[in-house]
Amino acid sequence: MKSAVETLNPTRVRLTVEVPFEELKPSLDAAYKKINQQVTVPGFRKGKIPARVIDQRFGRGAVLEEAINDALPKFYTDAVNEGELNVLGQPDVDITEFNDGDELKFTAEVDIRPVIEIPDYSGIEVVVDAVEVSDEDVDKSLEQLRDRFASTTPVERAAADGDVVVVDLEASVDGDVLEDGLATGVSYTIGSGQLLDGIDEAVIGLEKGGSATFTSELKGGTASGSQASVKVDVSDVQERELPALDDDFAQLASEFDTLEELRADSRKRLERMKSYDQATQAQEKVLDALIELIEVPIPEKLLKDEIGTRTHNLEHHQFPQTGLTWETYLEAEGKTREEYDAELEAQAVKGIKTQFILDELVNKEKLSVNQEELTEHLVRRAGTSGMTPDQFAQAVVEGGQVPILVGEVARGKALAVVVEAAKVTDTNGEPVDLDDEEDEDGEEGAGTGAAEADADAESAVETADAEDESAKA
Incomplete structure (x- = not known):
């Protein structure tokens, strides 16, 4: 086998490969053997059909095609190794010349890793944020910790910002209630922004047992992206209480x-x-x-x-x-x-x-x-x-x-x-x-x-x- 490499651009080459017919013999033998196992011919045991009979019955061309398909990957890989190429992805292969008994010629275009020169990188200089923690940062961290240990107490008053409400939701689009638009017993902290847009304005001012309807764009489910009419029923209003920021809290x-x-x-x-x-x-x-x-x-x-x-x-x-x-x-x-x-x-x-x-x-x-x-x-x-x-x-x-x-x-x-x-x-x-x-x-x-x-x-x-x-x- 002979091969040559033509550089098309810094990231792509064309391989030209010439393979003497005798180097196809192992693949031809394998092709006959494979066809032998796949077909039956009256008068011959399976797997024992002579090559000349296969040629007569199924055509020499089918055998050659099978042999070439089997041989191409090996010859391509040999050409890549011979050219010391670092290839990327699969090649575009084109058989340019082949006749029974003559040499096989094909080309393969393929991407390669470009040659990269690594310069001296010791002169790189960058500026990053300074590590500075202010008292305000610490206070905010402690407030977040307090929030995690907040307790809730039911109240008999209208819901306000920061309260927890327990609600049932029913979403409908064009008057039809969605199968996945029902939810019951959902706890929601007003102002957290963790539920539907518009719910804060709808529930603020409602007492236990109150209800309201608002319009919101659904963010998920079967009607995602649709404008839905959402009915919200408030079954409970709870006031959140934060623990005192003292030694007892530290121990808790x-x-x-x-x-x-x-x-x-x-x-x-x-x-x-x-x-x-x-x-x-x-x-x-x-x-x-x-x-x-x-x-x-x-x-x-x-x-x-x-x-x-x-x-x-x-x-x-x-x-x-x-x-x-x-x-x-x-x-x-x-x-x-x-x-x-x-x-x-x-x-x-x-x-x-x-x-x-x-x-x-x-x-x-x-x-x-x-x-x-x-x-x-x-x-x-x-x-x-x-x-x-x-x-x-x-x-x-x-x-x-x-x-x-x-x-x-x-x-x-x-x-x-x-x-x-x-x-x-x-x-x-x-x-x-x-x-x-x-x-x-x-x-x-x-x-x-x-x-x-x-x-x-x-x-x-x-x-x-x-x-x-x-x-x-």
Whole structure:
């Protein structure tokens, strides 16, 4: 077999392959054997039909076609390996010349990973938000904690903002009550915004036993997006009472004995959360800066397939689950379809660039993934999938997705290397240390340790990964 590679553009090549007829013999033998098992000819036992009889009965052309279909993948793969190509997706194959007894000639056009030069990235500088926790932040956190421990007491008065009402709902469209438009015994805190638009205005001022009707756009169900007439009956009005913010509350809501200890712990937790957010922000900004440094040609077919996959998932998975349509979705997003398509393409381009660049960094820095790192990543992914680690691991193995997870971990490590080399300062001009640290209590700082940095980086690149690994040749 002989092959040649013609570069069509930085992301696509054409392979020209010539195969001597004698190299097709194993596939021809396999074709005769396969046909032998599929057909019957009077006078011959199944599987024992001579080749000449098959040619006479079914045609030599059918055998040759079967042989070529069997042989092409191997010859294509041999040509790819010979050309040392890193291909993406499936090739477009065209048989240009073939006659029985003569050599087989075919071409295969396929996308390839572009050659990427990784420049010196040590000069990357980014600015991130400073970790600052104000007294107001602590007060807000404690108020949210108080809210969780609120109690309710039935009252004989009209419902007011902040009260809890127990209601029955009946939604109808064009005078017809919806089968899924009935709900009874629903507890709702007035002003929370967690139910239908317009319900607050309808129930405020109603006492126990009162009812009202209001109009609201349904956000889900069989009539999602429709304007519905909703009848609401109030079966109870309850006043919410917040516990006093004192030492007794601290003992009720936490392991601490005093309010001051609880307040100090709240401040510490908020600082950790902001440190985690700061580390994530640093990784995202460093990644953006790295992408800006490098010219990355984008394979057109890969981009088209990625956009198609994301759109398909939205239309056939997210929309049915949420009851949305393109019209209601775009209205909620405040975008036109053209604006959405432009943003989707930009996201897909960034995802493809991210994966190409970080994969090249993995090779350049000779990064590898050990079993412990893969297991930790698997456990994190299981947590976001709603499955146990064992269930998720089994699904990954059965689906042949282990290489994809390994790639995610490796790319996360590559990004962490770049972040470590970058100069990161906060908005106060202070340098941000993302190295592994331990706080004064001997605990790792949230999101600032090296392990956490790797984990955060893995998370940062997971959403940017755009290449469909299963489509690789």
